[in-house]
Amino acid sequence: MNKHLLALLSIFVVVTTNAQNITGFKSENVKKQLDLETAFESQITAANLDSWMKRMAARPHYVGTEYGKENAEWMLKQFKSWGYDAQIETYQVLFPYPKIRILELTEPSVYKAKLKSVPVSGDPYTEQGEELLPSYNAFSRDGDVEAELVFVNYGIPKDYEELEKLGIDVKGKIVIAKYYGSWRGIKPKLAAEKGAIGCIIYSDPEDDGYVRGDVYPKGAFKNNTGVQRGSVMDMPLYPGDVLTPGYGATEDADRLDREDAPTITKIPVLPISYEDATPLLEALQGPVAPVSWRGGLPLTYHIGPGPAKVHLKLEFDWQLKPAYNVIATLAGTEFPDEWILRGNHHDAWVHGAADPVSGMVALMEEARVVGALAKKGQRPKRTIVFCAWDAEEPGLIGSTEWVEHHMAELQKKAVAYVNTDGNGRGFFNAGGSHTLQTMVGEVADVIMDPQKGVSIKERRIAKDRINGGDDKFELYALGSGSDYTPFIQHAGIASLNLGFGGESAGGEYHTIYDTYSHYIRFKDPEFAYGAALAKTAGRIVLRLANADVLPFSFDPWHKTVSTYLDEVMKSSESMRLEVEKHNKLIADNAFYLAADPTEPFIEPGKKEAIPFLDFTPLQNSMMTLESTIARFDSINFYSLPDSKLKALNELLMHTELALTDASGLPRRSWYKHQIYAPGFYTGYGVKTLPGVREAMEQNEWTEAGEQIKKLALTLDKLNNHIEALCSIAKN
Numbered sequence: 261m262n263k264h265l266l267a268l269l270s271i272f273v274v275v276t277t278n279a280q281n282i283t284g285f286k287s288e289n290v291k292k293q294l295d296l297e298t299a300f301e302s303q304i305t306a307a308n309l310d311s312w313m314k315r316m317a318a319r320p321h322y323v324g325t326e327y328g329k330e331n332a333e334w335m336l337k338q339f340k341s342w343g344y345d346a347q348i349e350t351y352q353v354l355f356p357y358p359k360i361r362i363l364e365l366t367e368p369s370v371y372k373a374k375l376k377s378v379p380v381s382g383d384p385y386t387e388q389g390e391e392l393l394p395s396y397n398a399f400s401r402d403g404d405v406e407a408e409l410v411f412v413n414y415g416i417p418k419d420y421e422e423l424e425k426l427g428i429d430v431k432g433k434i435v436i437a438k439y440y441g442s443w444r445g446i447k448p449k450l451a452a453e454k455g456a457i458g459c460i461i462y463s464d465p466e467d468d469g470y471v472r473g474d475v476y477p478k479g480a481f482k483n484n485t486g487v488q489r490g491s492v493m494d495m496p497l498y499p500g501d502v503l504t505p506g507y508g509a510t511e512d513a514d515r516l517d518r519e520d521a522p523t524i525t526k527i528p529v530l531p532i533s534y535e536d537a538t539p540l541l542e543a544l545q546g547p548v549a550p551v552s553w554r555g556g557l558p559l560t561y562h563i564g565p566g567p568a569k570v571h572l573k574l575e576f577d578w579q580l581k582p583a584y585n586v587i588a589t590l591a592g593t594e595f596p597d598e599w600i601l602r603g604n605h606h607d608a609w610v611h612g613a614a615d616p617v618s619g620m621v622a623l624m625e626e627a628r629v630v631g632a633l634a635k636k637g638q639r640p641k642r643t644i645v646f647c648a649w650d651a652e653e654p655g656l657i658g659s660t661e662w663v664e665h666h667m668a669e670l671q672k673k674a675v676a677y678v679n680t681d682g683n684g685r686g687f688f689n690a691g692g693s694h695t696l697q698t699m700v701g702e703v704a705d706v707i708m709d710p711q712k713g714v715s716i717k718e719r720r721i722a723k724d725r726i727n728g729g730d731d732k733f734e735l736y737a738l739g740s741g742s743d744y745t746p747f748i749q750h751a752g753i754a755s756l757n758l759g760f761g762g763e764s765a766g767g768e769y770h771t772i773y774d775t776y777s778h779y780i781r782f783k784d785p786e787f788a789y790g791a792a793l794a795k796t797a798g799r800i801v802l803r804l805a806n807a808d809v810l811p812f813s814f815d816p817w818h819k820t821v822s823t824y825l826d827e828v829m830k831s832s833e834s835m836r837l838e839v840e841k842h843n844k845l846i847a848d849n850a851f852y853l854a855a856d857p858t859e860p861f862i863e864p865g866k867k868e869a870i871p872f873l874d875f876t877p878l879q880n881s882m883m884t885l886e887s888t889i890a891r892f893d894s895i896n897f898y899s900l901p902d903s904k905l906k907a908l909n910e911l912l913m914h915t916e917l918a919l920t921d922a923s924g925l926p927r928r929s930w931y932k933h934q935i936y937a938p939g940f941y942t943g944y945g946v947k948t949l950p951g952v953r954e955a956m957e958q959n960e961w962t963e964a965g966e967q968i969k970k971l972a973l974t975l976d977k978l979n980n981h982i983e984a985l986c987s988i989a990k991n
């Protein structure tokens with residue numbers, strides 16, 4: 261290589277480095293921001309995560325415990341020592357504690373369920389006896405029922421369709437369902453709708469036990485006595501305190517009578533281990549369960565009903581308990597009224613080393629380093645608010661009450677909310693508002709995977725490629741399941757949910773085995789991924805806090821929402837054609853089909869024809885948006901004077917709000933967002949374009965038509981919003 265070419269090449273290298281763009285920053289500010297982020301990253305110390313987890317997860321700390329309060333006060337002290345203006349905001353929330361739990365098989369033989377997980381050798385935390393919260397499903401109602409048992413697989417809609425085909429009715433019966441297949445709260449909700457009077461949920465070893473790997477303490481998976489606790493509150497209706505829907509559960513708030521609270525289950529429900537489930541399933545007769553229903557227990561799975569009969573008695577202490585949210589604020593130097601919120605919950609079901617402490621300690625390390633940088637004069641331009649939520653586990657209660665209580669101020673000042681929860685080892689998972697996809701992708705591009713020597717973005721894309729991904733970094737859409745829900749779904753604040761996982765599977769989730777001992781053996785022994793999470797979330801927070809132009813981009817949003825619209829249109833068409841086909845088949849072959857048992861089951865009788873849905877209002881709105889977004893993208897906002905940039909950002913930060921509708925979704929007005937919602941019958945699982953999609957799924961065709969019009973108006977609202985952004989540049 262000649263000298264001249266070498267010189268040219270080195271110039272080229274220098275030029276590309278200098279030209280590294282990060283969305284939201286003027287070119288002259290890029291280096292300063294990247295230097296700040298590098299300084300931030302270099303101070304993240306994994307050993308802090310380790311010692312803080314050991315402390316916070318030392319004893320059980322569910323809502324209302326002394327240790328939960330101690331954790332909150334300890335965090336408060338930490339935040340203050342790091343230079344934050346910090347306080348504890350307390351709400352009084354209904355939290356049921358199990359008083360009586362009886363489950364027994366009464367016929368044809370007798371078995372009394374133990375409902376007790378055993379301590380294991382090598383894990384001292386499992387030996388804390390009475391202090392360990394008994395296993396139960398929070399917000400099951402009280403009840404005392406006895407009836408024949410029916411096995412309902414996962415207890416989701418398609419399982420009941422199968423039961424119907426087999427002529428099995430659960431009315432007046434107690435159902436037993438496996439965990440998984442849906443969010444747990446869907447199981448008692450559906451069972452009650454089908455007329456069942458009680459619900460038992462168990463972890464089958466095929467999904468969650470010895471079929472997956474060695475069980476604890478030899479391996480990470482669920483042993484025969486492990487029980488997953490968890491809330492069964494009807495969160496798809498509204499999350500948060502069951503007695504104060506839509507407003508903060510302050511000391512003096514008006515409260516519903518418990519009997520009127522619609523989010524408490526209609527029937528009693530109890531989770532059990534596979535040890536306790538075995539005698540119940542063994543005692544069932546009736547048809548043998550379909551192949552896909554059978555689990556990993558050494559028995560033949562029958563459906564029933566009976567002859568197995570069970571008695572289920574549950575009684576709870578229904579008390580108001582204090583929920584302690586720790587809120588730590590670092591005021592911004594230039595735009596103190598523009599807030600970047602960063603949260604994780606601190607309450608656990610038992611010790612919660614993985615869920616939630618692994619995410620909580622990453623957040624604290626971010627706060628420590630951001631505070632240290634601020635003390636050295638590198639204070640963020642916008643205000644950063646670190647939040648440690650209480651009462652997430654029973655139903656996103658701490659965060660929901662805080663958002664409801666501060667709704668008006670948040671809708672004015674919040675730019676974005678960045679959430680984490682339990683963290684593990686493996687792939688970077690990021691979900692959230694698609695307007696933030698570009699920025700998150702740019703951050704993920706510069707964070708190195710602790711094991712693989714490539715960026716966390718490259719590793720993510722490589723994984724997606726195996727599943728047919730198209731070499732792009734993409735955010736998944738948010739349903740529910742952690743504290744981002746009130747921010748995005750209710751308040752219309754752009755939100756993200758971040759974490760690592762995929763290589764640290766285990767059976768500890770919500771059991772007495774989610775301990776520090778388990779975590780450092782099976783999850784993230786070096787806290788390398790905890791540190792990676794702190795680096796990722798921290799860089800995202802710092803970019804949002806210091807950007808010249810807030811890093812929201814509309815093009816990825818438009819591309820993603822277009823795919824949702826395509827999906828919905830295709831599914832409407834295929835539903836319509838399917839019914840047409842079915843009706844034709846019935847008309848042509850009724851006699852023949854009924855007579856031939858080898859034919860696949862076809863429901864007798866004609867179905868009501870599905871009307872043609874007119875999607876043109878949505879197609880038109882999306883087309884208009886496309887050209888408005890192109891116009892927005894053609895403007896160089898970075899060259900605008902500061903006064904205009906300020907006005908631009910003040911509008912830009914409210915983008916997500918344009919995607920909400922004050923009247924909310926049909927039958928659940930708490931959910932305001934018109935693009936993302938948790939499914940009414942899937943729970944955590946997201947439904948995109950929920951108004952239209954769920955109306956279709958429920959065969960409510962008039963409603964689907966109305967929802968199309970409503971969604972088109974929401975899209976037009978976003979269009980007006982982007983036009984207003986463009987006109988700031990013009991005027």
Ligand SMILES: [Zn+2]
Nearest residue numbers: 615616681682
């Ligand atoms: Zn959690």
